[in-house]
Amino acid sequence: MANVLVVDNLDVTFALHQSEVKAVSDLDFTLAEGETLAVVGESGSGKSQAFLSIMGLLARNGKASGRAMLGDVNLIGMAPDKLDNYRGKDIAMIFQDPMTSLNPTLRVKTQLAEVLVRHQGFTAEKAHRAVIEMLERVGIPEPVKRANAYPHELSGGMRQRVMIAMALLCKPRVLIADEPTTALDVTVQAQMLDLFKNLTNDFGTALVLITHDLGVVAGVADRMMVMYGGRCIEKGPTDTLFYDPRHPYTLGLLHSTPHVAKRAKRLDPIQGLPPSLEHLPRGCAFHPRCAFRFERCFEERPPLLPVEDVREKACWYQGELKYEAVA
Numbered sequence: 001m002a003n004v005l006v007v008d009n010l011d012v013t014f015a016l017h018q019s020e021v022k023a024v025s026d027l028d029f030t031l032a033e034g035e036t037l038a039v040v041g042e043s044g045s046g047k048s049q050a051f052l053s054i055m056g057l058l059a060r061n062g063k064a065s066g067r068a069m070l071g072d073v074n075l076i077g078m079a080p081d082k083l084d085n086y087r088g089k090d091i092a093m094i095f096q097d098p099m100t101s102l103n104p105t106l107r108v109k110t111q112l113a114e115v116l117v118r119h120q121g122f123t124a125e126k127a128h129r130a131v132i133e134m135l136e137r138v139g140i141p142e143p144v145k146r147a148n149a150y151p152h153e154l155s156g157g158m159r160q161r162v163m164i165a166m167a168l169l170c171k172p173r174v175l176i177a178d179e180p181t182t183a184l185d186v187t188v189q190a191q192m193l194d195l196f197k198n199l200t201n202d203f204g205t206a207l208v209l210i211t212h213d214l215g216v217v218a219g220v221a222d223r224m225m226v227m228y229g230g231r232c233i234e235k236g237p238t239d240t241l242f243y244d245p246r247h248p249y250t251l252g253l254l255h256s257t258p259h260v261a262k263r264a265k266r267l268d269p270i271q272g273l274p275p276s277l278e279h280l281p282r283g284c285a286f287h288p289r290c291a292f293r294f295e296r297c298f299e300e301r302p303p304l305l306p307v308e309d310v311r312e313k314a315c316w317y318q319g320e321l322k323y324e325a326v327a
């Protein structure tokens, strides 16, 4: 499959009063047509900022450098008016709270149709027809009635579907979903993940699923990128990382995820807290919490290097990861 997004050397820095904080450091990854990449890690690991930077949506004190090639255009550093030619059309992002994307004062059909009129040059009538079709496609019952509603008149799950419909109207090459199921109850969560899988299959859209919940990743994502302290510390095929994690942090995340940890027979949170990005530990950022650390980890930051062709990890420890050592 051809790559639709190639990111390399991505850094995101925020200016503070007297200093700056690096939220994302040296991030490299590719995203192939139709593939699902899960981006996982605890809160504050830089997951959202990495993708907000690609969308040109950083807060005003934020700055990105590096490259995010969507085909042959680099989105990093692109002027906002030029970015608008790609955002929503070729690359779209949805958030945990649908109300951040939906305008509460406009009927669903009005705001969705507007996307097609603006990006695809549809007439209002053609756009309305396409909106109803898409609402039906994302599993909204009585789509004509729902299209006439205001966002607050719909349930949380329905609003989420409307937001997905809106993101997919232009059949983007890349859809970034930031914690899209976190606020939903478990049944709706499962339906939503199924919906993502079907829609991305049907449209060939590549999906980035940002989540701190590894339970969401299993069965949905082809590949996984694990982030810690603003860096990728392990990435590879989801099955490989789930069944044979090589970074102690990935191992810890798996053991702190309820239905993933079943085979481990017990649930153990990772000891300690994620680091503050302003005061990252010297050496490997994970070493204060790591059961496998040794001298080198205190001094030198391990680079992300290939392991057995299929994956990469940033860890000096080369021995077997036995969970008992952590517990």
Ligand SMILES: Nc1ncnc2c1ncn2[C@@H]1O[C@H](COP(=O)(O)OP(=O)(O)OP(=O)(O)O)[C@@H](O)[C@H]1O
Residues within 6 Å of the ligand: 014, 015, 021, 023, 041, 042, 043, 044, 045, 046, 047, 048, 049, 050, 059, 060, 061, 062, 212, 277
């Ligand atoms: N406007 C800002 N100014 C300064 N620092 C910021 C700003 N926005 C984000 N950060 C820093 O970037 C870090 C990473 O944030 P990010 O939202 O990417 O985390 P995340 O991994 O997506 O976590 P979460 O799941 O909580 O959203 C934050 O912890 C914070 O230190």
